Amino acid sequence: MCKGRCQREFAYGxxxxxxxxxxDKISENPSFHYALQLDVEEHITNVFWVDAKMIIDYAHFGDVVTFDTTFGKNKEYRHFGVFVGFNQYREITIFGAALLFDETCASFTWLFKAFLSAQNGKQPRAIFTDQDTAMGNAIKEVFTEAWLCTHHIMQNVVKHLCNKKNDEDEESHVLTDFSACMYSIEDKIAFEEAFNIMRSKVDNKRVSWLDSIYKFEEKWAECYMRDIFTLGMRSTQLSESFNSDLKTHLKSYFYIIRFLKHFERGVQxxxxxxxxxxxxxRKKLPRIRMRTPMLVQASKLYTPQIFKAFQAEYKRSMAACTRALDENNTYAISIVRSNGDLSSEQECIVVGDPLEQTTSCxxxxxxxxxxxCGHALKVLDLMNIKLLPNHYILKCWTREARIVAELTGMSVQDL
Structure with missing residues (x-):
């Protein structure tokens, strides 16, 4: 950097x-917003900011948010935190950023309140964070629904449950058992049984840690999160991924203005x-494997990334076996696995309503x-419903997500 430029940037300290x-950002766009927290000596301790695009993006896609502070500190010893989510292409979109003096409950509480204030008080339907105690306490005070990052939990599982002195097979079993409790077991009673069995296999020190994480079971276990709107998100890895990308722009020794400008470049x-x-x-429609009315409809409505996921579920529905449980459109649906041995996945129960064109799996x-899911799509087909009903087309996954919201003056999640 040339001397003149450096002097211009730091003329004000x-x-x-x-x-x-x-x-200057406010002069460019009055919707830019920032908040400062001062200490008793009126020194700036914590800083939060959002630009106009972040506010608009949050209005459109702020149903599910992750927040993380894993990126290293800058020269002024501030922790960098970022609020992120998914847009309609399942790409990272940024909702706000902060520099914090410390990671205390008071700092996080101030930050989360500043975030909501900038976003017109709109609560996310879910926010994912790590296991930091201070952050957790602040989250409970400010946000309605918060969940723990499964990625951080598994990192802590390795840290607290694995020991180099233990047999490698034993460690592998512990990790497998905990992973099943977090991701695979869908029944609460089965979860309790599996957790207790795992607990009985470890020593007192590791039992103590298991008991501490068990207190928050409803915030990370699959059986408690089956009906939680997460957009498929279960961790803060979106935030971490963005932070990782920024490492090409941000260095720990950057001064504050360079830090802000390089962050701005990363966001852009x-x-x-x-x-x-x-x-x-907009240039081309995605490839359709089977030109059925529903797939053609979905290819025009959904973004390519979401259509790919939908088409995969449609393909699964073609491999579904059905068993009628009564005369009121209640079915047991099992999907044959694609490994060629004719085995089936776990059976699901689906209730259909042909008049309302609904299915509940x-x-x-x-x-x-x-x-x-493929189970619900199978029952729609059994009820001779050949087009996807409008109430199953989530607006935030469509090509026109932003246009629809802007024309109606509503956020995507309100549509």
Whole structure:
């Protein structure tokens, strides 16, 4: 950097330069928003900011949010945190960012309240964070629904349950058992039994850690999260992925203005990628494997990424075996695996209503992700419903997600 440029950036000092940067952003667009927290000596301790695009994106796609502070500190010893989510292409979109002096409950509480204030008080339907105690306490105070990051939990499982002195087979079994409790076991009674069996296999020290994580079982176990709207998200890896991308732009020794400008460049890179995705989506329709009325309809409505997921479920529905349980459109549905041995996945119960054109599957996939499961699609077909009913087309997954919201003046999740 040339000397003249450096002098221009820091003529006001670090705090003054940052404030000027924010004021210049407000001059460019009055919707830019920032908040500062001061200590008793009126020094800036914590900083939060959002630009106009972040506010709009949150209004459209802020149903599910992740927040993480894993990125390293900058030269001023501030922790960098970012709020992110999915857009209609399942690409990362940024909802806000912060620099924190410390990671105390008070700092996180201030930050989360500042975030909601900037977003017109709109609560996310779910927010994912790590197991940090201070953050967890602040989350409970500010947000309605919060869940623990499964990725961080598994990292802690390795840290607390695995020991180099233990037999490798024993460690492998512990990891497998815990992973099953978190991801695979769908029945609460079965979960309790499996957890107790796992607990009986480890020593007192590891039992203590298992008991501590068990207190929050409803925040990470599959059996408690089956009906939670998560858009398929279960961890803060979106935030971590963005932080990882920023490492090409941000260095720990950057001064504050350079930090902000390089962050801005990283955000713009994500937005450029979204524009590229939109251009490609409008240029051509995705490949359709079977030209059925429902798949043709879905290919025109969904973004390519979501259509790919929907088409996979449609293909699964073609391999479904059905067993009528009564005369009121209640079926047991089992899908034959694609490994060639004619074995089936776990049977699911689906209740259909041909008049309302609805299906209710106990796998709860649509509730969680907004994409119908193969079981439900099979029952729609059995009821001779050949087009996807409108109430199963989640607007945030469609090509026109932003356009629909802007024309109606409503957020995507309100439609």
């Amino acid at each position: 670090q705090a003054g330069s940052m404030l000027k940067y924010f004021q 890179g994500k937005r450029n990628k979204e524009l590229d995705e939109e251009f490609e989506a 106990n796998c709860e996939q649509f509730t969680r992700t907004g994409v119908l």
